[in-house]
Amino acid sequence: MVMVSSRLLFFLFLIFVLVYQATTQPSFIYYFCSDNTGKYTSKSKYKANLDHVLASISSNTGTDNGFGTDSHGQEPDKAYGIGLCRGDVKADVCRSCLNDSRTVLTQLCPNQMEAIGWYDNCSLRFSNRSMFGVVESAPNSFMWNPRNVSDVKGYGVVLKNLLSGMISDAASGVSLKFATRTSVAPDKSKLYVLAQCTPDLSEQDCRDCLNLIYAQIPLFGLGQAGGRAYTPNCNFRFETYPFFDLTSVATPSPPSQPVSPESPPPIKGRIILIYPISMKP
Known part of the structure; x- marks a missing residue:
């Protein structure tokens, strides 16, 4: 009887551990x-x-x-x-x-x-297929902070200038294709921006991947206080609060004039997309 009780307790303990692990894993x-x-x-x-x-x-x-x-x-x-x-x-x-x-x-x-x-x-x-060094645009997700900013146009200009200036920084990396910057928005809020590609991409493929995100800023980020864009090979995020190690911020200032990288027309439809998007216009 004691042996049965011990086995039962052990079984219940295992169930508890599995349930605990499942509920404590972040989403x-x-x-x-x-x-x-x-x-x-x-x-x-x-x-x-x-x-x-x-x-x-x-x-x-x-x-x-x-x-x-x-x-x-x-x-x-x-x-x-x-x-x-x-x-x-x-x-x-x-x-x-x-x-x-x-x-x-x-x-x-x-x-x-x-x-x-x-x-x-x-x-x-x-x-079950090789993905190394292959740039892909799907699946992807574009998200935004529901809080609006006061100066939509000015905020959008600063945001697009930041990303356009960071594309070269990230793409030119070798072992790490990663760039961060900070800037002051027209409403005096501080902007924190990050862009990254997987290091197995070529410089041009990284540019193409980030240019895709650049083209979607008017859809998911214009007028919002924060936003994120994810594709299998690159990602972009901006916020009005620090979310990365500030010691990694790049020292060069963003360009004074907007840079217009080659990019596809804006996506129409849902913000979260699971179909391929053309990387070329």
Whole structure:
């Protein structure tokens, strides 16, 4: 009888631990599970390969640039993964964020062979196809702060000038394609802006990716006190409060005249999009 009670208590304890872990994991800002590349089973070769890749990325992406890629297995069961941490976060924070991503993304997308999830500090992506060095525009998400600003036009000019000036800074990076800037808006509020690409992109591909976001600012960011844009290869965020390490702020001032990078026409429709967007006009 004592043995039965002990087993029961142990079983209940395991349930408690699993429930606690599930409820304490932070939620993604946005995530996407793809049904286009197939599904896998819990005992498949792909599942074993995927577990290997995600464990490798979440434990080893404490590299200097917070970026890690890995692949494992043989086709057609080969798994690929990409982990990216925000350029200013420390190695231990990076590893913790990717470890959370690994747990949550595989819970939210338990059978899909391809998925992606974004946190403030990192993003994680996996697939059964190679993604390394390939610029893609979908899935993507554009979000905004519901608070409006007083000088919509002036605020928009400053915001677009900041991003247009940061595109070259981020794209020209080698091991880290990351740029931050601060500026004072016309209403005297302080603007904090960040742009980043995955380091596996070429300089031109990073430019194309950020130019896509640049073209969407009138849709998701004009007149708002904050906004975010996420694609698989690049991201952009602005706020009226500091959200990154201020020691990472670039010293050059933004250009006095608006820069007009080559970019596609504005997107029409929903703010959160899951279909490809043309990177070229």
